[in-house]
Amino acid sequence: MAKVPVQFTLNGSEKAEFIDSGTTLLNALRDKIGDTSPKGGCHQGTCGACSVIIDGELRLSCLTLAETCNRAAITTTSGLAEGGVLHPLQRAFLDTFATQCGFCTPGMIMAAKVLLDHTPDPSRDEVVEALSGNICRCTGYEPIIQAVLTAARANSQNAA
Amino acid sequence: MALALQTFPTVKDANAALQTAGTRYLGGGTLVIRAANEGDVSVSGLVRSTDPALSAIAIAGGKVRIGASVSMAAIARHPDLGALAKAARAVGGPAIRNMATVGGNLFAPAPYGDFAVALLALDATVGTEDGELPIEIFLAKRDGSRAIVTAVSFTLPKDDSFRFLKVSRVKPKGVSVLSIAAVLERVADGTVSSARIALGCMADRPVRAKAAEKALLGKSLDRDGIAAALAAVTEGIAPITDPIASAWYRAEVLPVHLGRLLLS
Numbered sequence A: 001m002a003k004v005p006v007q008f009t010l011n012g013s014e015k016a017e018f019i020d021s022g023t024t025l026l027n028a029l030r031d032k033i034g035d036t037s038p039k040g041g042c043h044q045g046t047c048g049a050c051s052v053i054i055d056g057e058l059r060l061s062c063l064t065l066a067e068t069c070n071r072a073a074i075t076t077t078s079g080l081a082e083g084g085v086l087h088p089l090q091r092a093f094l095d096t097f098a099t100q101c102g103f104c105t106p107g108m109i110m111a112a113k114v115l116l117d118h119t120p121d122p123s124r125d126e127v128v129e130a131l132s133g134n135i136c137r138c139t140g141y142e143p144i145i146q147a148v149l150t151a152a153r154a155n156s157q158n159a160a
Numbered sequence B: 001m002a003l004a005l006q007t008f009p010t011v012k013d014a015n016a017a018l019q020t021a022g023t024r025y026l027g028g029g030t031l032v033i034r035a036a037n038e039g040d041v042s043v044s045g046l047v048r049s050t051d052p053a054l055s056a057i058a059i060a061g062g063k064v065r066i067g068a069s070v071s072m073a074a075i076a077r078h079p080d081l082g083a084l085a086k087a088a089r090a091v092g093g094p095a096i097r098n099m100a101t102v103g104g105n106l107f108a109p110a111p112y113g114d115f116a117v118a119l120l121a122l123d124a125t126v127g128t129e130d131g132e133l134p135i136e137i138f139l140a141k142r143d144g145s146r147a148i149v150t151a152v153s154f155t156l157p158k159d160d161s162f163r164f165l166k167v168s169r170v171k172p173k174g175v176s177v178l179s180i181a182a183v184l185e186r187v188a189d190g191t192v193s194s195a196r197i198a199l200g201c202m203a204d205r206p207v208r209a210k211a212a213e214k215a216l217l218g219k220s221l222d223r224d225g226i227a228a229a230l231a232a233v234t235e236g237i238a239p240i241t242d243p244i245a246s247a248w249y250r251a252e253v254l255p256v257h258l259g260r261l262l263l264s
């Protein structure tokens, strides 16, 4: 299999790798780079557990080839905490018991982050819409929706 | 299974590479990478082109040209394509919409292809390096197509003439039970002067409801006026059966939803 060079920033750090052509971004991140925060749930685009942010847009890393991300800026959940302090979304997921097995959590947090980046004070419907590509088998969704709304409120209080 | 990808700056070179057996074009990858992840061995290589024209939306004099690589999300947020936003937003959840391209949607088998249903109602043309084809002919022949689609073009519908409805069981982003798009022109007294109606999930690909279109001509969009169209809409359909709905169910509810769309 041909190796191709790929360079991108991952959570602000420069990465330069040779990867097998055709490798998905999910596999490149987890197996090659060692960022295991995106999870492989279905590999079919249906569960959202592998969601990452590429150049500001939510994408599914299981359906994205790593080599198409050359020069992109990629954010994963492992890049959110700063200096050991959890991101408000991570804090809110803990505080509202929005995570049980935790498998869906990184994808949920990425989907929620894109929403809050563009819509800091979303309605409940906007949260539901933003999370509609993500499946959780444990929490019944309500705590997750509450976590995103809680994080949004925390953000707006910080900004005030 | 890993699939080698070849990237070309021009569509011409990508087209040449696509002629190799087992090679598929890579749009957003939401269907083709999924197939590879599922172990589909009919795909042995991928080709794409980074030609910027493939990612452009051009609107001039009421004519729209959307490059094949434009995503559903880009269409949904375009200020001049508000009429089509509902159809673009009907495709998957937010991440899928960021990835799913117009070109790929033309090839998506039912229950997918919701945006292609809209394009069929709009009487779009589908462009390749060899020229343009009416979408109806393109869709009929798509299985044997080996050429890269470069763009779709259509006339921007007049205010209120375009209607779109996707019916799904899971809201807000479930897969289609069916989808319907209609372009309805009316004269001053409100009667229909021209109608194009396209249906999703009523065959393996989007199809026109020609009998229903004909039955609407000269009629007003009220219960009596649309009755003949509702009776005719199931003519010639062969709905799909999948885990979402049976062919029988889809055929039963089609007139109900067409009625709602026409009266809305």
Ligand SMILES: Cc1cc2nc3c(=O)[nH]c(=O)nc-3n(C[C@H](O)[C@H](O)[C@H](O)COP(=O)(O)OP(=O)(O)OC[C@H]3O[C@@H](n4cnc5c(N)ncnc54)[C@H](O)[C@@H]3O)c2cc1C
Pocket (backbone or CB within 6 Å): A044, A045, A046, B024, B025, B026, B027, B028, B029, B030, B031, B032, B033, B034, B068, B069, B090, B091, B092, B093, B096, B099, B100, B101, B102, B103, B104, B105, B106, B107, B108, B111, B112, B113, B114, B115, B147, B148, B149, B150, B173, B174, B175, B176
């Ligand atoms: C979880 C999930 C939910 C989905 N929900 C919906 C939905 O609600 N509605 C819907 O309509 N679809 C849905 N889809 C299907 C799919 O995402 C869309 O149909 C999308 O528009 C396909 O485009 P793509 O660019 O991702 O296609 P790709 O996967 O890149 O390509 C699909 C096929 O088209 C060919 N192709 C792509 N672009 C071109 C081109 N320019 N020229 C020639 N051939 C080309 C490819 O070779 C391939 O054979 C869903 C998919 C998933 C995984």
Ligand code: FES
Pocket (backbone or CB within 6 Å): A039, A040, A041, A042, A043, A044, A045, A046, A047, A048, A049, A050, A051, A060, A061, A062, A063
């Ligand atoms: S692993 Fe990517 S969507 Fe499920």
Ligand code: FES
Pocket (backbone or CB within 6 Å): A098, A099, A100, A101, A102, A103, A104, A105, A135, A136, A137, A138, A139
């Ligand atoms: S917490 Fe287990 S799948 Fe969501």
